[in-house]
Amino acid sequence: MKRLSALNITALTLGFAFLYLPMVLLVIYSFNSSKLVTVWAGFSTQWYGSLLRDEAFLDAAWVTLQVAVISSTMATLLGTMAAYVLVNSGRFFGRTLFSGMIYAPLVMPEVITGLSLLLLFIGIGLDRGILTIVLAHTTFSMCYVSVVVSSRLVSFDRSLEEAALDLGCNRFDAFRLVTLPIIAPAVIAGWLLAFTLSLDDLVIASFVSGPSSTTLPIKIWSAVRLGVTPEINALSTLMIGIVTVGVITASIISKRSAIAAQRDAQTAERAE
Amino acid sequence: MRRFALIAVPYAWLLALFLIPFLIVFKISLSDAALAIPPYAPTLKDGFGALIEGLDLENFWFLTTDDLYYKAYLSSLKIAALSTFLTLLVGYPMAYGMARAPEEWRATLMMLVILPFWTSFLIRVYAWVGILSNEGLLNQLLLWIGLISEPLTILNTPTAVYIGIVYTYLPFMILPIYAALDRMDDSLIEAAEDLGCSRLTAFWLVTVPLSKNGIIAGCFLVFIPALGEFVIPSLLGGSGTLMIGKVLFEEFFNNRDWPVASAVAVILLLILIVPIVLFQRNQQKQAEAEK
Numbered sequence: 001m002k003r004l005s006a007l008n009i010t011a012l013t014l015g016f017a018f019l020y021l022p023m024v025l026l027v028i029y030s031f032n033s034s035k036l037v038t039v040w041a042g043f044s045t046q047w048y049g050s051l052l053r054d055e056a057f058l059d060a061a062w063v064t065l066q067v068a069v070i071s072s073t074m075a076t077l078l079g080t081m082a083a084y085v086l087v088n089s090g091r092f093f094g095r096t097l098f099s100g101m102i103y104a105p106l107v108m109p110e111v112i113t114g115l116s117l118l119l120l121f122i123g124i125g126l127d128r129g130i131l132t133i134v135l136a137h138t139t140f141s142m143c144y145v146s147v148v149v150s151s152r153l154v155s156f157d158r159s160l161e162e163a164a165l166d167l168g169c170n171r172f173d174a175f176r177l178v179t180l181p182i183i184a185p186a187v188i189a190g191w192l193l194a195f196t197l198s199l200d201d202l203v204i205a206s207f208v209s210g211p212s213s214t215t216l217p218i219k220i221w222s223a224v225r226l227g228v229t230p231e232i233n234a235l236s237t238l239m240i241g242i243v244t245v246g247v248i249t250a251s252i253i254s255k256r257s258a259i260a261a262q263r264d265a266q267t268a269e270r271a272e
Numbered sequence: 273m274r275r276f277a278l279i280a281v282p283y284a285w286l287l288a289l290f291l292i293p294f295l296i297v298f299k300i301s302l303s304d305a306a307l308a309i310p311p312y313a314p315t316l317k318d319g320f321g322a323l324i325e326g327l328d329l330e331n332f333w334f335l336t337t338d339d340l341y342y343k344a345y346l347s348s349l350k351i352a353a354l355s356t357f358l359t360l361l362v363g364y365p366m367a368y369g370m371a372r373a374p375e376e377w378r379a380t381l382m383m384l385v386i387l388p389f390w391t392s393f394l395i396r397v398y399a400w401v402g403i404l405s406n407e408g409l410l411n412q413l414l415l416w417i418g419l420i421s422e423p424l425t426i427l428n429t430p431t432a433v434y435i436g437i438v439y440t441y442l443p444f445m446i447l448p449i450y451a452a453l454d455r456m457d458d459s460l461i462e463a464a465e466d467l468g469c470s471r472l473t474a475f476w477l478v479t480v481p482l483s484k485n486g487i488i489a490g491c492f493l494v495f496i497p498a499l500g501e502f503v504i505p506s507l508l509g510g511s512g513t514l515m516i517g518k519v520l521f522e523e524f525f526n527n528r529d530w531p532v533a534s535a536v537a538v539i540l541l542l543i544l545i546v547p548i549v550l551f552q553r554n555q556q557k558q559a560e561a562e563k
Contacts, residue, residue: 011369016366019439109544119530200392232398
């Protein structure tokens with residue numbers, strides 16, 4: 001029998017308060033009418049208005065969104081391929097180097113990744129802009145995707161794919177019709193992870209972006225270096241809101257599908 | 273043929289955009305700074321012979337002559353180590369509480385730990401600026417209670433950096449420890465208590481050793497990224513905090529000394545190899561133990 005003591009409850013309460021209080025305060029103060037962010041002067045939504053009228057922020061948000069969608073899609077493609085190769089291809093020339101290159105970017109400090117990519121882009125004479133940010137983001141997020149997908153592929157029953165091949169599927173169809181639907185949750189999770197990583201990245205984007213391709217984190221960074229500003233509080237609140245709604249929706253959907261799967265299994269058992 | 277393409281595409285991508293860039297950093301770290309664009313010499317255009325001849329360890333020597341650099345490495349190591357320990361102190365009781373919580377709470381608690389992961393890192397760090405500054409919310413609260421009579425200076429000191437690292441990396445510590453505690457068989461503790469252990473001794477002698485792998489994994493997951501951290505020391509640490517990620521960034525963007533910035537990067541990576549290899553070993557041992 002597990003015992004949840006008063007001590008455990010205190011630890012959880014204090015711990016979660018520590019995790020959430022700063023964000024809650026940020027949200028509350030985004031509705032503060034005073035320009036002085038630490039003095040409460042009444043409720044107002046004026047900072048949301050001034051945020052949405054700020055062309056520079058909207059442009060940056062648009063650049064960020066484009067980069068995130070393109071790079072996470074490319075990262076998902078490449079990462080899934082890499083995971084498939086790592087799990088299924090057995091030995092091939094340079095396998096150790098390959099798996100090393102998949103894992104190394106996960107622990108590489110961002111300043112080094114950013115610096116090295118910038119030096120490459122300058123070396124080959126590629127102008128810095130949306131394309132260079134996409135290339136950089138695809139490279140590090142494909143590694144995350146591949147880790148997520150390969151953990152799912154490892155537990156995947158290969159005989160299902162073999163059965164499809166025996167029944168006349170070619171390799172590609174077997175992958176598309178059998179393997180892909182089974183690993184789909186991991187592929188989707190990988191895409192979401194890549195998307196979030198791209199939206200969030202400041203350091204690497206600072207190195208590889210050009211003057212015409214400022215992303216939202218770079219814009220936020222140049223604003224917050226000067227201290228707390230109410231517009232950034234409003235922007236943060238919007239971002240926290242979107243993430244919270246997204247994560248809660250995703251967890252409800254996955255809980256529902258788990259319950260549905262359980263019910264199916266029960267019905268199948270009864271039918272037997 | 274198709275199999276070849278499947279391997280070749282991600283392979284070539286990583287070679288071109290991960291390995292080669294890194295080799296370039298290594299090469300530039302051995303070059304001289306030059307007043308040109310790009311600001312280093314020799315480049316590939318000078319021919320291969322000149323390229324090899326122009327390389328030397330001068331930048332690395334330079335790093336040893338200016339004590340800014342070794343101080344920055346040492347202070348990064350110290351800040352990363354101490355904040356890893358603090359994260360463990362905060363994270364362990366939380367993971368322990370989660371593992372003891374009723375079954376039906378666990379999914380929610382888990383989601384509450386993961387949710388900050390999906391929220392912007394930059395915003396989570398920024399949230400502390402308004403709390404820790406001199407006229408910030410923490411000082412207002414303490415003044416109001418009467419605990420202090422003058423505002424404390426926390427922002428722009430190493431203390432703020434510690435708070436920032438513990439706060440942002442806490443989920444990395446909680447998740448592996450929780451996973452280890454969750455797998456633990458509770459009857460072991462009951463056995464220890466039946467055999468005369470007090471609850472505290474049972475905790476020390478049974479629970480802590482059994483969650484050792486989770487603790488080690490969590491510590492590496494915090495220590496490794498904290499060592500090269502740039503955002504937290506720049507935003508919360510101010511000029512008073514020296515960390516190598518920040519030095520590298522400033523060397524590159526403010527001083528525009530690419531060869532020295534590259535040398536700083538190479539050494540940072542050499543320092544990181546040790547914990548990374550240890551972490552890999554720990555993960556492998558754990559994976560084998562589970563088989």
